[in-house]
């Protein structure tokens with residue numbers, strides 16, 4: 341019997357993690373929310389903040405407190421939602437965190453999943469459907485895969 345969640349996910353093209361993965365990510369979210377000190381190093385390293393209108397001229401502690409709220413599955417403030425929505429996974433924040441065992445790039449990834457409702461929460465940011473995502477991935481893959489690999493994978 342097909343998994344209704346996977347079927348819906350296939351229909352929408354949205355990547356919804358399975359239940360075990362979602363449970364793991366929610367656990368990781370809580371762990372990271374507990375570790376983050378709201379120092380703001382990741383926010384200062386982020387090239388996308390300038391594309392997050394509501395996160396301009398807002399102190400780092402406010403933005404990060406909203407990210408931590410998201411990680412706990414709570415309602416986040418507008419500044420943090422704006423920043424999380426703008427995250428493009430540049431990973432420029434990777435390595436700037438002073439807390440051992442905390443990778444801001446992963447933290448932002450999980451926070452964005454929670455904000456989009458991908459882990460079962462009420463969505464707090466709009467999810468943009470990207471109908472060209474798969475064709476773009478395939479076009480890129482064709483540049484790197486041999487013809488037999490393309491036959492197997494694409």
Ligand code: SF4
Pocket residue numbers: 375376377378379380381382383404436437438439442443444447
């Ligand atoms: S650098 Fe680390 S501790 Fe500082 S705000 Fe970002 S995630 Fe939190």
